[in-house]
Amino acid sequence: MSVVDVVHTVHDWYDGPRSGATQYQGSSYWYRSIYLDSEHWNEDEDRFELVPLSEEALSWELERDGIFHRWDVL
Numbered sequence: 042m043s044v045v046d047v048v049h050t051v052h053d054w055y056d057g058p059r060s061g062a063t064q065y066q067g068s069s070y071w072y073r074s075i076y077l078d079s080e081h082w083n084e085d086e087d088r089f090e091l092v093p094l095s096e097e098a099l100s101w102e103l104e105r106d107g108i109f110h111r112w113d114v115l
Contacts, residue, residue, distance in 0.1 A: 046064060047063065048072075049061065049103060052106075057074075062106075068093065070091040072090070075088050075090050
């Protein structure tokens with residue numbers, strides 16, 4: 042059985058997704074780009090910090106994202 046990685050939300054975008062909620066190797070995480078956190082920035086490098094999310098926190102993020110998208114179409 043294979044695990045599918047899914048980006049659930051994109052909270053920040055700058056030349057690609059920079060933060061949001063994701064499913065990685067079967068677990069939920071908040072991801073955050075750390076490409077500017079280094080003194081030796083490499084434009085071709087895309088590294089992310091993953092912070093575990095509880096199912097409750099993931100549901101809050103999905104609700105927040107849904108509220109934003111409903112507001113955005115008004």
